Amino acid sequence: MRVIVLGSGVIGVSTAYYLARAGHEVTVIDRQDGPALETSYANAGEVSPGYSAPWAAPGLMLKAVKWLTMKHSPLVIRPKLDPALWSWCLKLLMNANETSYQLNKTRMVRIAEYSRDCLKALRAETGITYDERTKGTLQVFRTQKQMDSAGYDMAVLERFGVPFSLHDRNGLSSVEPALGMVKDKLVGGLLLPGDETGDCFMFTNRLADFAAKRGVTFRYGVTIRGLEGDGTKVTGVVTDQGTLTADAYVVAMGSYSPKLVKGFGLKLPVYPVKGYSLTLPITDPSGAPESTVMDETHKIAVTRLGDRIRVGGTAELTGFDLTLRQSRRGPLDHVVSDLFPRGGDLSKAEFWTGLRPNTPDGTPIVGPTPVKNLFLNTGHGTLGWTMAAGSGRLLADTISGLPTDIDLDGLTVHRYTGEALPAPTPSARWRCARRDSFSPLGRRLG
Template identity: 85%
Template sequence: MRVIVLGSGVIGVTTAYYLARAGHEVTVLDRQAGPALETSYANAGEVSPGYSAPWAAPGLMLKAAKWMLMKHSPLVVRPKLDPAMWSWCLKLLANANEASYQLNKGRMVRVAEYSRDCLKALRAETGITYDERTQGTLQVFRTQKQMDAAGYDMAVLERYGVPYSLFDRDGLTSVEPALAHVKDKLVGALHLPGDETGDCFQFTAKLAAYAAKRGVEFRYGVSIRGLESDGRKITGVLTDEGTLTADSYIVAMGSYSPKLVKPLGIDLPVYPVKGYSLTLPITDAAHAPESTVMDETHKIAVTRLGDRIRVGGTAELTGFDLTLREKRRGPLDHVVSDLFPKGGDLSKAEFWTGLRPNTPDGTPILGPTHVRNLYLNTGHGTLGWTMSAGSARVLADLVSGRQTDIDMEGLSVERYGRKPAVTVSRPAAVRPA
């Protein structure tokens, strides 16, 4: 079967890899000059299934109000006359209750845990390296109230069999020794040993090269204008290089996915949430993180990537504005210098920003649509790197007419009210993976 994948970020490239592995003829289209040059370029570096949780949690309104009053605020809202922004915000608030939080977190953990297993298998099969580490995530708490609130997450982790440990301020240094120098600023931490870290850009670029050698065609510098349809199925992708056709089409364009599919009657509640990161060289390894440290107060992750430290986080609602605002560097500078003051050289840091494609319930949108040969792989928010391999494997299985390894309940666009079409597969055109 011929398949076109729209987008060459980590989601698009992993999807192409699994499709090719299943025997399909795959073409990937992207406007950029290479893979992973937008949101996948310099994210926080976490592969963190244990930390998978929706933003829409009980008490969200009060938390948001407090965050925006903080000196180093993790959240900034720049109001716009944009109906999509306000619709998304209202849906986010509608999910900020205990029942929805438990349901949504369960769905997210299901995808993320599966994805971590797929990533391990992919790494073993391809042999690619990307400054990966498998030492877990340490979520550090600066107040007792934060530590007590971790009970919400631990209940879901236990339900899904995700290992974790809770440490006091002395115990957390057994996981991250460098924090011994600042432990008086912390009250405790939640350790998620199954989490990993790695450079998403390196991974995506190397996987794209691996896939290309195995037949995947990557066409860069191609602007996607729209999707052509006969009312029942997609008949082609309209680009600045003409109309390209295939048997099936997969939209993996992150925050730009809703605009592409809206003319087809598909209303995706995916909205960009802008994030920032710093990448700085390590100056003293003994004072740098061993893996990922997540600061619960500032919602910022500090991650070890080889001989570098990646600091990623903050959330800015500002539409598709990619302006690199120097003021938003403040929270990143503060957290890394506060927790790891001797770890890296901030004067040599690379400052970056990207748009995370967030759904209001936190769960990505995976699978078929009411358009017979159109599939979605989008809406992963801050967890695109975490969920990439599993989401891609699911899409490849669906396109191939195979049973998925995980339950698809609540993962498709169907949860927003419109049922997808019955998938028409062509098993004769694929071979077992």
């Protein structure tokens, strides 16, 4: 089957790779000059299934008010006459209740855990390297209230068999030695040892090379103008270099996906949430993080990537504005210098911004649509790197007409349209070994 994948970020490239492995003729189209040059370029570096949780949680409104008044606020809202923004915010608040939170987190953990295991299998098969580490995520708490609230998420983690451990301030240095120098600023932390880290940009480029060797054609510098079709089927992709055709089409264009599929009656509640990052050279390895440390107060992650430190976070609701605002660097500078004062050289940091494609319920949109040859892989928010391998594998299996390793229920656009999935996904067993050389995983989601 001929398949066109729209977008060459980590989601699009992962999808293309798995499609090629399944025997399809794949073409990837992107307006940039190479892979991973937008949202995937300098994200926080986390592969963090254990930290997968929707923003829409009980008490969100009070937290948002508090964040907006903080000196180093993790949240900024720049009001504008944008109906999509206010509609998305309303849907976010509608999901901020106990029932919705538990349902959405369950869905997110399902695909995130599956994806992490697919990434391990992919790494074993290809030998790909990307400054990866497998030392987990440490979520650190600055207040006792935060630590007490950790029980809320630990219950879900325990239900899914996700390993974790809780540490007091004296125990933090056993996980992250450098935190021993600043332990008086912290109350404790939650360790998620199954999480990983790595350079998403490096991974995506190297995976694109593997995909090209499997026959994937990458067409860069091509502007996508729209999709053609009769409403029930896509007949072509209109670009500045002509109309391209295939048997199936995958939209993996992050925050730009809704506009592209709107003409087919699909209303995707995906809105860009702007994030920022710093990448700085390590000056003292003993004063740098070993893996990822997530500051719960500021919602900022500090990650070790080889001989660099990546600091990523903050959320800015400002539409598609990619202005690199120096004022938003403050929270990033503060967290890395506060927790790892000897770790890196801030004067040599690269400052970057990108748009995360967020859904109001936190769960990505992966799978088929009511348009029979149109498929979606978007809406991963801050977890695109975490969910990339699993999302790509799910799309490849779905397009190939094969049973998926996890249930697609609740992951597709059909949760918004109210329609049933076009075909059942009969297996909820994690079998990344099936139809290829992967090692059996043998895990099951209950």
